[in-house]
Amino acid sequence: MEKQHKTEEQEINLLELLHVVVKRKMLIFKICGLAIVTSVIYSLLLPNIYSSTARVLPPQKEGGGGLSALLGQAGGLAAFAASGGVTGGSDLYVGILKSRSVSDAVIRRPDISPGFFGKTQEEARNLVSSAVRIQAGKDGIISITAEDKDAKRSALLANAFVKELGETTVRLNLSKASTERIFLEKRLNMVKNDLQAAEDALKAFSQANKVVQVDAQAKASIEGIARLKGELASKEVQLAVIRTKQTEESPDVKATVSAIKQLKGELEAISGSGGNGGGIPSLGNVPGVSLEYTRKLRELKTQEAVFEQLTKQYEVAKINEAKDSSSFQVLDEAVVPMKKSGPKRSQIVMTSAIVALFISLVAIFIQESMSRMCDDDRKLLESIKRLAFCLK
Template sequence: MINTIRILSAHKKRIVVSTFTVAVLTAALTFVIPKTYTATAKILPPQQDQGVFGMMMAQVGGLASLAGDVLGNGTSGDTCVGFLQSDTISDRIIDRFALAKVYETDTRADARRALEEHVSIQLGKKDGLVSVSVEDRSPARAAAIANAYIEELSSLTAAVSSSGASSERAFMQRRLEETRRKLQGAEEALKAFQQRNGVIKPDSQMEASIQTLAMLKAQLTDAEVKLAMARKTFRDSEPEVREAKAAVSKLQAQIDSRQNSKGGGAIPNFGGAPEVGQEYIRLMREFKTQEAVFEALTKQFEISQVSETKDFAKIQVVQKATVPDKKTGPRRASITLAAFFATFFISSLWFVMKARFQRLPGEKRDEIVELAASLRRW
């Protein structure tokens, strides 16, 4: 330590001169660097469930968290950030402001990288706001690009949501029409049976069993629809789909148990019932089942129609980017101080290492010189 101080003291003049020379030159160069300005826009991501998927999932206890995760409760901010960082929006911004020419790039990929270097997109951990900060030599262009990001995000989310809602509505409409045909067929078959054999009045236990089984099958159809919706968003290996599949399997097991039961309030054993009674129970069960399924699908179809016409994924602008009147770069003081301390450290280390090198035995110095020469050749 004492030797180091002695070495630095012996070369203090050179160290001071080199340090201040580099600092002054650096300070002068910072005045040549063009000024840059930063404009920031902030938005509040959607805070409520959007679309038919979320509205339907909200009705299911076991899958209630799924709608929130997908449509705005907790991860809508991350979704907005992902959209903002996508190539789709980047390309729109590049074309809109001719940034390939501004950044002097030859390819689309280079233009994207240059844009990424000038834009900062962050999600606030405490307030949940998404901020878009753009740095540019032109203050007006910085503000325009920041606001354009928000406009493109609103356009993209609206297009995605509308497309998804239309697909969901079409899917529900097909299921509803299919069930309508089955309900009409079941009703006509039951009427034809009653015209041939008269009206049969089942006992209260049998009627309750038929009604219960019909409700279970309606719930099964509802669960199958939700599983189909989940598979449009998640992979089969993800927990949301596994939970939906488990709900379907559980309901199917309950239905199978009731259909195979020979007592305990379930459908009676048809093998021991008169042939006419068996036929009536089968027709009545089919009619009640299709009636319950049709009612459930009608409600879901109405939800899908409302979702298709509603205002999807409303982006709330908390802070619109304004033209900045104060530069954010270059930070001359920080750059000059960094150059000052870096030069002082490097020059001090140089003189210390040089003095220690000179104190080494001749053989050691020769080995180091040869090593340095070989490294330069390599």
């Protein structure tokens, strides 16, 4: 019975807890009041923060119609060039926005740089990184949110990132387009000279030999060889362009090399002396003067086919270089915010009050527990204090 009585006394009594709270309510009021006053003063001293957001939509994949279909008719390299440029998804554009080059360009802008006066480049870069949030939503739209003590400056900062994104993508695309255009221009000039030489050679041979009329089968053979050589030249130029961007192990390089080998095989079959041209006699069977005339006419047709292919591709390269390569769309420009986004002063005060209430409750229960300690426990506590503060 005595043991059961002691157990009941040790059970927690809610009324006793309430009694302790009421008994020491002044300590609770003092701690909570001090915390509330301190948090109010602190929150009032904090500067207002303003947020401004700009939203951009990355370029979407183009369909098969319109300009893409037209460029597809210009040959393999034309279609390859038309598909170039910075046209990745949202992650690519987020990566560009977070790059060091874009941040440095924003910092150097005349309307932004005065805010970083006296700061090193690294310090300014860190401030920009902490002040600007860049994220892509599930819908693919990229949000650029800038925070600053100045409402106008927050909008300037967000819009500066949008402008630098556009300039960076245009610069990257134009660099690629210019490389392709210069390469094709050099190749086209070489083909022009070869075409002129072929025309002059055929003209001189015809005048010297009172040219004979080539029969229909020889013409078919010539036209077939010219077409194949035109396609071969186009594939070789395409391979040269691809090799400037990819390794020999890439699928595009391997596929193009395979296509070139196949075209060369067809050329050997149709222009050899075995006569296996499928109803069209090989050029080795055309006798005498007609043979030489056929060869020169074949060279002329070949150069014309190559010239036609390269001209189409050159025009595509000029179009790509001239057009605006940055095709992302600005959905919302950042505007000057009318209301602050922070600090949330009421939330700061409420959080401080809740924390202070919890601390005060712990404190009064500790005090109550110490006041009810027996003499032996008090002596033990004093001994613990002496040991704790003793240096030896």
